Amino acid sequence: MKKKVLGRFAMKGLILASTMMIIAGCSSGASETSGDQGSDDEKITIGFQASGLETEYIAKLGDAMEKAAEDQGVDLVVMDGNYDINTVITQLDTLKNQNVDAIVVNALDAEALNSTVNQIVDSGTPVIGVTASLTAEKLTSYVGSPDVEGGRMAAEEIAEALDGKGNVVIFEGPIGISAQIERREGIYEVLEKYPDIKVLDEQTANWSRSEAMSLMENWIQKYGDKIDAVIGQNDEMALGALNALKDKNIKIPIVGIDGIDDAQKAVKDGEMVATIFQNAEEQGKKAVEVAIKAAKGEEVEKNYEVPFELIK
Template identity: 45%
Template sequence: MISWKRTVLACVVMGLTCSVAQAKPIRIGAAVYGLKGEFMQMWTNALKAQPAVKDGTVQLTVFDGNYDALTQSNQFDTMITQKYDAIIFVPIDKAAGAAAVAKAAAAHIPVIGSNTLVSGDKLTSYVGSNDVIAGQMEAQAIVKAIGGKGNVVILEGPIGQSAQIDRSNGIQDVLSKNPDVKVLEHKTANWSRAESLALVENWLTAHPGQITGIIAENDDMALGAIQALKSKGLDPKKVPVAGIDGIVDGIAAVKRGEMTTFFQDSQAQAQGALDVALRTVVGSSYKPRSDVWVGYGAKMPWDDGTAKSYAVPWTQVTPANAQEILNKIPKSN
């Protein structure tokens, strides 16, 4: 006898007329590190817009980790106790998150990583972008903008999260090859626009007239830095700022010529992770529901949904492609 999970998805895949309301939905939990920042809001909106969620095939629960590894661990305990079918995980801490994944693996619940990584090899699969490359791209953009010589400050993500670790490694890789670029300050602003604003204001006071470029490991922190420059009467067009993510406000700043950023595709990461999770639960009969696979084609092949890792490409945001990228960003319901 085919399981209820396979029945539901067979209807979807084969185009048969089935009453989803009469079938038990597949329960998937999304444990995200926090929902204060715009990127994770975009990611969550994209997940909720995945066709399998929209038509009721999947019963989705989003868990806000509130930027705390223990909170995320406790949320895993809840999902394990309640016997969720699969978990999509965006961890706050690379090392601490590994224990949560191991607990789920021991309970035979597949965990699909998305956006940020955990240590170890217990993830069923991972759908995300290479953050070392992101750090390299933004550092190179600032080095080029300041002519390969000057003083920069670096705004880091939450210490211990994989995006902070990998973007920092990418930044340092570029700066190590450019000895005439000096780092005056580097500190975490925890992906926060407000924390970045306060931190950069302090740096501008401590190093008057000396900061020639700002490297922020996400757009919210880059935008906070731009606010700080303006609060000190400085023109952000004359002190280059780079970020990562391509959030709505960041793209608007690119259009104004105030910063450089690189688009991280929240839809591809979230909806792709859900497709991989469903392939794990349902089996080989499952066909991906999101259109992101068609959109990226050979750049991110489906590979029968069984690959250990899927790399979502980066796209530099420019005034020419800004509107096209804005049109790809999922809106809240």
């Protein structure tokens, strides 16, 4: 299995690298392993376009897909969009032009990729969304966790910790990405049940721990001890907020989503009240399985759901 990680500064080497990969794949016959490609004469190549591999959860997702590709005996080309929509679109077009057999996309925006994805599917290449959904009508399939429910679970933990009364600040993901939209929906669905919980402020910190730390520092300066709790739409931002609060010797309830290792440790150490675990390994494995089936022309479902799990 061959893996290439390509970002916005590595595009010049993409064509040669991808062509070599496809040639290598085409020269390989089906193997007698648990990932046997059956009677196929050519080895399948899957492209994975990631929104941004600097985020721990997306990096874990990529690792899971790499392992699944190895187990299934297929090649995997990984591209890092570095959270830049123009880079993402360029990389998707490049994967199409390199004739990969299927593309898995971790969509940076719920709508901005629709035209590109629809065109790729029309050209004959199936496209599977993973973790972050998109509304492209021709999307072949989607593998992910129900983000509205994740938002609900996080907000319920904060409501319980506050006994239904207090002021919260909310860290949002990149505006327009499906998880930001849907987790926000779930959070507010719960908060509407608690009229004595007020949202002091909410802003994006782009899934970033460092951005969230800076934003939390600003909020501490602006609101002081009026802040009673923190909701992070992901763990990286929750942990950034935690770092800023610890620097000021402030301890308030904090919840995040994804269940990354540092967040689980913070929960265990009593520094966060909970994290909502999203199973990157299962999502990555299932996305590769679905991509292989779609590449072979087999029927796949439109949606595969991997449930969230509460860790507290």
